[in-house]
Amino acid sequence: EKVMTQSPATLSVSPGERATLSCRASQSVNTNLAWYQQKPGQAPRLLIYGASTRATGIPARFSGSGSGTEFTLTISSLQSEDFAVYYCQQYNNWPLTFGGGTKVEIK
């Protein structure tokens, strides 16, 4: 099983600042990596797939990068609606696995 490790667990950022979230895979997942955003009381929403491709309707301030075992989600200038929990998910191999999440909170 490919273990996905996200860091940090919590990220405190001021509105307008840049946020950088990390996701590390225990073995290579190539670029078969997706990012999701989840707000309290809501279902997750797809942000990024293929490690770097934004999903339909996702603002350009969200960007993904990486391949193999190291991945990054960057939010270039945090808006109020971006404070949420973010999860990575690998879909390179079975079982599909998610990271534990990074909570982005207001500083």
Added chain:
Amino acid sequence: EVQLLESGGGLVQPGGSLRLSCAASGFTFSSYAMSWVRQAPGRGLEWVSSITGSGGRTYYADSLKGRFTISRDSSKNTLYLQMNSLRAEDTAVYYCVKDPPGDSPYWYFDLWGRGTLVTVSS
């Protein structure tokens, strides 16, 4: 409107069974792989099970150890999850999720339902 609507959750005693349903609308259901993902209270996301568009292939998390069965009925545009021998650790919100468009199943999820809560407790 493209939508997934789960139902069937509720309170069940340990050892009991429950069948979840997910009604799909707004897209050609039989063309897409589908999955279930769960989230225990205050915890992260956990993949549970997946099924191809045809229903010919199914996949399960090892932790389920044969207790859960995924299936689909394209005539009803509905995905199911039969859950048997339920345990307290199965308590979670269960989300029905859809694969994105394309030629092959990709196994990431571009559409999520609102979820249905399953509580296993005596």
